[in-house]
Amino acid sequence: MIRVLLVDDQRLVRAGLRMLCESTPDLVVVGEAENGEEAVRAMALLGPDVVLMDLRMPGVDGITATARITAATPAARILVLTTFDDDEHLYPALSAGAQGFLSKDAPPEELLDAIRRTAAGESPFSPGVLRGLVRKAVAAHQPSTALPALTGRERDVLALVGEGLSNAEIAARLHVAVSTVKTHVTNLMTKTGADNRVRLAVLALRA
The missing domain is CATH 1.10.10.10 (Winged helix-like DNA-binding domain superfamily/Winged helix DNA-binding domain)
Known part of the structure; x- marks a missing residue:
């Protein structure tokens, strides 16, 4: 069973992600956080296998939260969910320790596969997101x-x-x-x- 932590400031987004994750028998959502500060606390408390991390959130953002989580737990697996206009945040998130990046408009089956691959130690990237990261780098x-x-x-x-x-x-x-x-x-x-x-x-x- 892959234990997932959802981090997004929009309740509806978290609800949709929870429904998707729990529609399959090998994933379970162990917690939710609506900002980076809550995410850091939840990571320490719950120890999920994969963190689905939004980047743009009020207060402590996803980049800062990713850096804090990976500093405290180097083995943490963080999969960033990003939108098409988040390009300026992607490379900082990678540098902070994120393992993978997936577009928020990815098909459900692609998201589920990305969670599994992240838990298995891979680094999944939506092709368009990867090309944006590579161009900037x-x-x-x-x-x-x-x-x-x-x-x-x-x-x-x-x-x-x-x-x-x-x-x-x-x-x-x-x-x-x-x-x-x-x-x-x-x-x-x-x-x-x-x-x-x-x-x-x-x-x-x-x-």
Whole structure:
């Protein structure tokens, strides 16, 4: 059972997320918070497996809450729910320790899958959100072409990560098992020093 904490300042949004999460037998909502301060307290009290975090909230916002949660609990898994006009908040949230980013208009099944992937240690990103993050990251840094020694297949996987594809999509494109892609992504992170999927995607584009 995956235990989920909902963090959003809109009650209707939280109610909708609760209904969606509890419509499936492997997820349970253990608590709700309407601002970042409540989220930090709830995290400490409830210890959820995944935090669904809104970014724009009154008082303590989602970025600050994410930083405080990850500082206190480095293993915390935080999945940010974002809107199309939240671009300026995405990279700070990533730097604060968020593991994944999903658009609020994502299909329900995509959100449920993202929660499961976040709980499993993956970093899910809506393709459009990932592209926005990568554009900002690339614009903020000088381009570099330095890559460590990679196998041909690792280079293929890295290029597709740079396109914003999920592990399942990469597996379908390359005609390999999803577990094989996960292994390649893990190896790429180890070899490049990238600690999440966004930094891998940035590396792919800058290389």
